[in-house]
Amino acid sequence: MTTIAELPPGFVDKVLSAQSTFRSVMDAMARPGSVRRIVPGAGTPGPMMRGTAAIALTLFDHDTPLWLDARMAESSDVVKWLKFHTGAPVVQDTSIAGFALIGDGAALPSLERFALGTSEYPDRSTTVILQVDSLDAGRGFELRGPGIDGVATLKASITPYDLFERLHVNEALFPRGIDVVLVADDAVVAIPRTTRVVSKES
Amino acid sequence: MNAPAYNFAYLDEQTKRMIRRAILKAIAIPGYQVPFASREMPMPYGWGTGGVQVTAAILGPEDVLKVIDQGSDDTTNAISIRKFFAKTAGVATTTATNEATVIQTRHRIPETALHENQVLVYQVPIPEPLRFLEPRETETRRMHALAEYGLMHVKLYEDIARFGHIATAYAYPVKVNARYVMDPSPTPKFDNPKMDNCPALQLFGAGREKRIYAIPPYTQVVSLDFEDHPFEPYRFNAPCALCGAENSYLDEIVTDDKGGRMFVCSDTDYCEGRQATGHHGSLSAAPYKEKAHG
Numbered sequence: 001m002t003t004i005a006e007l008p009p010g011f012v013d014k015v016l017s018a019q020s021t022f023r024s025v026m027d028a029m030a031r032p033g034s035v036r037r038i039v040p041g042a043g044t045p046g047p048m049m050r051g052t053a054a055i056a057l058t059l060f061d062h063d064t065p066l067w068l069d070a071r072m073a074e075s076s077d078v079v080k081w082l083k084f085h086t087g088a089p090v091v092q093d094t095s096i097a098g099f100a101l102i103g104d105g106a107a108l109p110s111l112e113r114f115a116l117g118t119s120e121y122p123d124r125s126t127t128v129i130l131q132v133d134s135l136d137a138g139r140g141f142e143l144r145g146p147g148i149d150g151v152a153t154l155k156a157s158i159t160p161y162d163l164f165e166r167l168h169v170n171e172a173l174f175p176r177g178i179d180v181v182l183v184a185d186d187a188v189v190a191i192p193r194t195t196r197v198v199s200k201e202s
Numbered sequence: 203m204n205a206p207a208y209n210f211a212y213l214d215e216q217t218k219r220m221i222r223r224a225i226l227k228a229i230a231i232p233g234y235q236v237p238f239a240s241r242e243m244p245m246p247y248g249w250g251t252g253g254v255q256v257t258a259a260i261l262g263p264e265d266v267l268k269v270i271d272q273g274s275d276d277t278t279n280a281i282s283i284r285k286f287f288a289k290t291a292g293v294a295t296t297t298a299t300n301e302a303t304v305i306q307t308r309h310r311i312p313e314t315a316l317h318e319n320q321v322l323v324y325q326v327p328i329p330e331p332l333r334f335l336e337p338r339e340t341e342t343r344r345m346h347a348l349a350e351y352g353l354m355h356v357k358l359y360e361d362i363a364r365f366g367h368i369a370t371a372y373a374y375p376v377k378v379n380a381r382y383v384m385d386p387s388p389t390p391k392f393d394n395p396k397m398d399n400c401p402a403l404q405l406f407g408a409g410r411e412k413r414i415y416a417i418p419p420y421t422q423v424v425s426l427d428f429e430d431h432p433f434e435p436y437r438f439n440a441p442c443a444l445c446g447a448e449n450s451y452l453d454e455i456v457t458d459d460k461g462g463r464m465f466v467c468s469d470t471d472y473c474e475g476r477q478a479t480g481h482h483g484s485l486s487a488a489p490y491k492e493k494a495h496g
Contacts, residue, residue, distance in 0.1 A: 015210045019262045022222045026260065029229045030403045030418050059226075061219050098223075119347035123227035123236045146232050146379050147418035149401070175381060179230045192230035194379065194418075 007077065008043020010057050010085040017042070021058040025181065028190040033143040033152030035135050038186045046075030047103040049131050051183040056101070060086035064098040067091055067126070071103030094126070102130045105159035111166050111178050122175040133157040135184040145195040154189060158182065164197040171196065211258040211291040217241055221259035221414070225405060228416035233378030234346070235329050235413040243409065249279060251409030253306050253325035254286070260321060261287065261304060266294045268302035273310040273451065273468030280308070297471050311393040313450045313472040316402035318419065324387045326408040329415065331375045331385040351383045354426060362431055371436065377424045378417055392436040392451045397423040442467045445476035446483040
C-alpha cells in the first residue's frame with residue numbers, strides 16, 4: 001500500500017516543465033512523424049514511461065476524463081499518482097474519454113470505441129497516448145499530410161503492428177477522428193487525424 | 203514577501219492547460235475553430251486578447267518574442283504586448299523577424315520568409331468567415347460540418363457582379379487543407395499566398411469570440427476564387443520610398459496638407475533591414491494628383 005508521501009514525484013518546476021513538455025508535444029503534433037524529446041523529468045509510476053508521465057502532468061486536469069487500459073489501470077500507483085497530481089477523473093466508458101492511456105498496445109481497443117467528435121465539434125475526440133517500444137528503430141513508415149514537407153519517414157517499433165491500418169478510419173471520418181501520440185521513453189511522435197501512411201516496410 | 207504577483211506569462215496553469223489542449227486539437231484539424239474558455243486579460247477586447255492568451259500558453263523562457271501591429275514593431279499595441287511579456291515572462295524580445303521564435307501579429311505577415319523554428323500567432327477579431335453572411339452560430343457551425351460554402355462563393359460573385367472584380371481586399375477567405383473555409387484575420391489579401399505551404403506553425407486566437415484555430419506547417423492554403431476571376435494579390439504601382447522594395451506591402455503616409463504623400467513598407471523591420479544593407483528609395487513625397495471633386 002503506497003501512501004501519498006511515497007508516490008513518485010511530479011515536476012520539480014511545474015510551470016516551466018509543463019511549458020517545455022507542451023512545446024515538444026505541440027511541435028510533434030505540428031510536424032507529424034518527427035521525433036521530439038521531452039526534457040523535464042518526473043516520477044514514473046508503474047508502467048508509465050517518462051514521456052507519458054510528463055504529458056499527463058502537462059495536459060490532464062479535472063476537465064479531462066481519462067480512460068486507462070488494463071495495464072495502466074491494474075497499477076494502483078498509476079491511478080493514485082494521476083489522481084494526486086492531475087485530479088483527472090478516470091472513466092470506464094471509452095466514448096467519453098478526453099485522453100486514453102495505453103500501456104499495452106496489444107490490447108488497444110477498436111478505435112471506433114473512443115470519442116470521435118461530431119461533425120459540428122470534431123475537437124471533442126479522444127487523444128490516444130500509446131506507449132511503444134521504440135521511435136528510432138524498427139519498421140519504416142512514410143507519412144504524408146499537413147505539417148509534413150513532402151514525405152516524413154518514421155522508424156518505429158509499434159504494437160499493435162497494424163496501428164496505421166486501424167488509423168485508416170480517420171480518412172473516412174474526417175474532420176472527425178482520433179489523434180494519436182506515440183511515446184517511447186522520452187521520445188514522442190504525434191499522428192494527428194490528417195496524417196496518411198503512404199508506404200511501409202513489411 | 204517579494205513573491206511575484208503573477209504566474210510565468212501571466213496566465214494560471216489551469217488556463218494554460220485548457221488553451222494548450224485547444225491548440226493541439228486546432229493543429230490536428232487545420233482551419234477548424236476550436237472553442238476555448240477565453241479569459242479576461244488586462245487589456246480590452248480588440249487589443250489582441252486572443253493572440254495574447256495563445257502566446258502566453260506557448261511561451262517559454264528560451265523564446266525570443268516579436269510583436270507587430272500592421273507590420274510595425276513600433277505602434278502602441280505592439281509595444282504594450284511586447285512589454286507585457288517582457289515583464290510577466292521575462293522573455294527576450296526582438297524586432298528582427300528572423301531572430302524571433304514566436305511572432306505575435308495583428309493584421310500582417312512579415313515580408314521576410316518565416317522558418318521552421320517559428321510560430322506565428324495571429325490576433326483575430328471575428329474568426330468566423332461566414333458570420334457576416336449568416337449571423338447564427340448554429341447555422342455557421344452546420345455549414346462548416348457539411349462543408350457547405352456556397353454562400354461564400356455567392357458573396358465573392360456579388361463582388362464581381364457589382365464591381366467587375368473580387369473587391370474583398372482584406373480578411374480574404376481561404377480554404378485550408380481542402381476542407382475548412384477560414385478567416386485569415388484582417389490581413390491584406392497581399393499576405394494570403396504567404397500562408398500556403400509556410401514552414402512555420404500558424405496559430406490564431408480570438409479572445410472575445412473564444413476560438414482558437416491553426417494552420418500546421420506545409421499545409422495547403424488556397425484563396426477562394428473563380429476560374430475566370432482568379433485570386434490576385436494586391437499590387438502596388440510604386441516602390442517603397444524609403445528602401446525601394448518593389449514586392450512589399452506599402453502604407454500610405456500623408457506628409458503635408460498639399461496632397462503630399464509617400465508610400466513606405468508596412469513591415470518596419472524589413473524596410474530598416476533593406477536600408478541598412480544599402481537599399482534606398484526615392485524619398486519622394488511627390489504630391490499625388492487627386493481628382494478634382496465637384
